[in-house]
Amino acid sequence: MKRRKICVVTTSRAEFGLLCGLMKAIKADPALQLQVIASGMHLEVGFGQTWREIEGQGIKIDRKVRMRLTGSSNLANVNSLGLGLKGFGEAMSELKPDILVLLGDRFELLAPAIAALMLQIPIAHIHGGELTEGAIDDAVRHALTKMASLHFPATEIYRRRIIQMGEEPSRVRNFGAPGLDQLHGANLLTKSELESELGFSLEAPVAMVTYHPVTRGEGNVAAQVNSLLGGIRESGIRAIFTMANADAQGATINRRLRVECEASCGRFKWAPHLGHRRYLSCLKYISVMVGNSSSGLTEAPSFRLPVVNVGDRQEGRVRAQNIIDVPCTRKAIERGIAKALSSTFRISLRRMRNPYARHGDGKTSERIKDVLRDTEISAALLKKHFNDIEAGNR
Incomplete structure (x- = not known):
């Protein structure tokens, strides 16, 4: 046949x-x-x-x-x-x-x-x-x-x-x-295994940060990244940064984030290529996701993980209750992280259903x-x- x-x-x-x-x-x-x-x-x-x-x-x-x-x-x-x-x-x-x-x-x-x-x-x-x-x-x-x-x-x-x-x-x-x-049935890494592979402590609270270029409309990418980093620094949280994609100005974002991580060794980790198993394992153990990745809307709800969604890149997509939408300003991002880490918000997600998991x-x-x-x-x-x-x- x-x-x-x-x-x-x-x-x-x-x-x-x-x-x-x-x-x-x-x-x-x-x-x-x-x-x-x-x-x-x-x-x-x-x-x-x-x-x-x-x-x-x-x-x-x-x-x-x-x-x-x-x-x-x-x-x-x-x-x-x-x-x-x-x-x-x-x-x-x-x-x-x-x-x-x-x-x-x-x-x-x-x-x-x-x-x-x-x-x-x-x-x-x-x-x-x-x-x-x-x-x-x-x-x-x-x-x-x-x-x-x-x-x-x-x-x-x-x-x-x-x-x-x-x-x-x-x-x-x-x-x-x-x-x-x-x-x-995913064979995810244990917390200690993941820490060993990353060379980074996951002692809470830790954020996963992914920020892609906003490719429609005007925008100063340098100012956006400064606001993102400023909000994360002011929140006091530690963070793992992953790589932006190949959209225009993605290279600019990656250079800026890599420099910041190198200057803040111990608090920030540059992890551009996690691979899917390590990435999903991170979602299991981190405290909050920050940025504008679609993963915050699709995968993160299955972990009942709070997501601070920055800017309008994902505007229009179906959302679960884990999403906290904020504009790309330092204060708004800082406030969003504080809300995501609050016990009140985290408790509210206990019975949340992922809208992308039909069956x-x-x-x-x-x-x-x-x-x-x-x-x-x-x-x-x-x-x-x-x-x-x-x-x-x-």
Whole structure:
């Protein structure tokens, strides 16, 4: 029997952590053949060459597509897309996948999506329908939705939005966020093991800080980082800082945070490349997350972890009760951290439910894999009709 070839694209360490369970589910199914294309930040020295983490999970990389990401400017990212489009076109022409899987909203994903569209390869898109009004990710995500034939949103609200965008309801399946599967039966590090690997004490209170560029609208990134660091310093909390992504000005943020950590050794820890297991282990033991990462909205609720969400990068996304939204000012961030550490707020989270965990059984990746395996692939899958909806009818 000819196995169906499912090609998964991954461009960053964070995205791979969310896709890892699905890749393993595809690999384990005798009816399917897993193909993996690694690209983007995975291949760059400045971002830790995290493609090694993929192979460390026992997953073979079939092709590497270099995009030369630097995070230095918008024009540099435009040039990266040009390189990526050529590279993904060549890779997919050789691999000839039956379905291409993309997750999320990184601008790098436009390159494989356009290549697949031109090569008439059906796209399955995970985490569509979401909003991040403070970032260009919004436009990228919606563009991917319109290029995709199969959709796997993470909440019911997002499912309805995709249908509102004209997509066929039978092709839009809400199983929840696949990245949460790894929390079930996860072999997380003990506190002492994690401290040993980090070389950093987790004696509470400790914050995890991740701050990405705000790519839509005006903003002085230097002033934003100064406000972030000022609020954290004034709070008196110790902190682990992770790396910003390859969006424009991400390199500026990383340089500033690294210098601050080196100057405040013992209080601040620069940990740019944690890997998914160490990252999830950190969420188990830290006291609060600070910054503007989507992880604060998706994974952190499963740990009942307070999150001080800074600025408007994640504006529009579904939130659980663990989110404390604050503007990017020193005083607001300081107040947000104080609230997050208060016993009153922490007690209020005891019965909180993660809105991204629909079934809560760790089998979201399996459900997505089954749809990828069982969906009929024909010209009809690529031929998309616009699904009109009546006003008020969802």
